[in-house]
Amino acid sequence: xxxxxxxxxxxxxxxxxxxxxxxxxxxxxxxxxxxxxxxxxxxxxxxxxxxxxxxxxxxxxxxxxxxxxxxxxxxxxxxxxxxxxxxxxxxxxxxxxxxxxxxxxxxxxxxxxxxxxxxxxxxxxxxxxxxxxxxxxxxxxxxxxxxxxxx
Amino acid sequence: xxxxxxxxxxxxxxxxxxxxxxxxxxxxxxxxxxxxxxxxxxxxxxxxxxxxxxxxxxxxxxxxxxxxxxxxxxxxxxxxxxxxxxxxxxxxxxxxxxxxxxxxxxxxxxxxxxxxxxxxxxxxxxxxxxxxxxxxxxxxxxxxxxxxxxx
Numbered sequence: 001x002x003x004x005x006x007x008x009x010x011x012x013x014x015x016x017x018x019x020x021x022x023x024x025x026x027x028x029x030x031x032x033x034x035x036x037x038x039x040x041x042x043x044x045x046x047x048x049x050x051x052x053x054x055x056x057x058x059x060x061x062x063x064x065x066x067x068x069x070x071x072x073x074x075x076x077x078x079x080x081x082x083x084x085x086x087x088x089x090x091x092x093x094x095x096x097x098x099x100x101x102x103x104x105x106x107x108x109x110x111x112x113x114x115x116x117x118x119x120x121x122x123x124x125x126x127x128x129x130x131x132x133x134x135x136x137x138x139x140x141x142x143x144x145x146x147x148x149x150x151x
Numbered sequence: 152x153x154x155x156x157x158x159x160x161x162x163x164x165x166x167x168x169x170x171x172x173x174x175x176x177x178x179x180x181x182x183x184x185x186x187x188x189x190x191x192x193x194x195x196x197x198x199x200x201x202x203x204x205x206x207x208x209x210x211x212x213x214x215x216x217x218x219x220x221x222x223x224x225x226x227x228x229x230x231x232x233x234x235x236x237x238x239x240x241x242x243x244x245x246x247x248x249x250x251x252x253x254x255x256x257x258x259x260x261x262x263x264x265x266x267x268x269x270x271x272x273x274x275x276x277x278x279x280x281x282x283x284x285x286x287x288x289x290x291x292x293x294x295x296x297x298x299x300x301x302x
Contacts, residue, residue, distance in 0.1 A: 026186050035177050038205075043194040054189075 014039070014061040016083040017073070022046045024076040025056035030150045031072050031105060032065075039063050051079060067094070072105055074098040075132055076148065098129045107151050108136045109143035122151070165190075165212040167234040168224070173197045175227040176207035181301045182223050182256060183216075190214050202230060218245070223256055225249040226283055227299065249280045258302050259287045260294035273302070 020028050025045050028034075034041060040061040049055035064084060073080055074096035084092040102124040108115050115122045115138055124134035127142065134143045171179050176196050179185075185192055191212040200206035215235060224231055225247035235243040253275040259266050266273045266289055275285035278293065285294045 038197060040198060041194075041196045043196075044192070045194075046189060046191045 010088055011059050011061045011085050012088055014059065014063055014085050015065060016085060017058045018055070018081055018083065019049070019051055019079045020056040020058065020077040021052055022054035022056045025058070027076040027148070027150050028058065028073050031076070032069070034058070034060070037063070070094060071097050071099045075102065075105065078130060078132065098126055098132055100126055102126060102134055105151060106134060106143060107149040108139065108141065109147045110136065110139050110141040113139040113141065161239055162210050162212045162236050163239055165210065165214055165236050166216060167236060168209045168231055169206070169234065170200070170202055170230045170232055171207040171209065171228040172203055173205035173207045176209070178227040178299070178301050179209065179224050182227070183220070185209070185211070188214070219250070221245060221247050222250045226253065226256065229281060229283065249277055249283055251277055253277060253285055256302060257285060257294060258300040259290065259292065260298045261287065261290050261292040264290040264292065
């Protein structure tokens with residue numbers, strides 16, 4: 001073991017989320033409400049990546065997600081993949097999948113939309129799966145990825 | 152090297168901030184504006200600690216702070232200490248020090264305070280150094296640590 005290395009325990013049980021675009025790490029954290037989690041969490045950001053410009057990775061001990069929960073992160077990190085760890089080994093691999101409909105999470109881009117003036121949960125139809133664009137079910141305006149504001 | 156371990160490179164040059172109360176990790180991130188940093192950053196949260204209930208640690212590659220910058224984090228993490236890393240070795244150790252005056256960073260707790268209604272930067276006198284309490288220079292109300300809202 002060289003002095004230049006530092007050991008971090010791999011997680012025993014939990015979830016590793018890889019291939020998050022670095023600029024979206026904090027959006028993923030918001031979507032999964034990790035800021036309020038009591039679980040042991042490690043984040044790495046602005047790491048080199050072959051697939052992405054710069055990537056982030058999140059490891060969460062003793063936490064597992066349902067498919068519908070992880071699909072929410074597809075809005076900002078469509079290339080993310082999850083490794084489910086059991087007894088230090090990868091027990092399962094999961095891909096995020098952009099849902100057909102998005103309820104809540106994102107704010108409608110249209111300042112005049114009723115959802116920005118009354119206590120109404122936003123609701124969108126997903127138009128494009130790769131470069132996600134969301135069509136508001138109330139005002140019909142389209143909020144594109146560059147204008148996502150996570151609620 | 153056992154399979155149960157995973158190597159993370161120690162940083163070559165940069166800053167390690169240790170002994171951050173886990174619940175205040177995201178406040179430290181906000182205060183240092185790490186969300187917008189392009190540097191390689193690793194965060195660990197809800198780690199076991201002898202000193203604190205649960206601690207967080209932040210490692211930032213190629214980033215160094217001035218004493219006045221790091222003193223800002225003393226508001227939420229008065230026990231934090233910094234290790235300045237040069238060529239993989241601890242070159243310097245720094246302690247955060249609660250400043251006598253706080254300009255900006257924290258929102259005044261008093262909803263009627265002028266700083267909450269006009270575009271005025273908040274300004275506080277620091278009353279207690281350990282359990283930091285801030286006396287507003289405009290309305291004289293005291294914002295205690297449990298009510299800090301980082302701007």
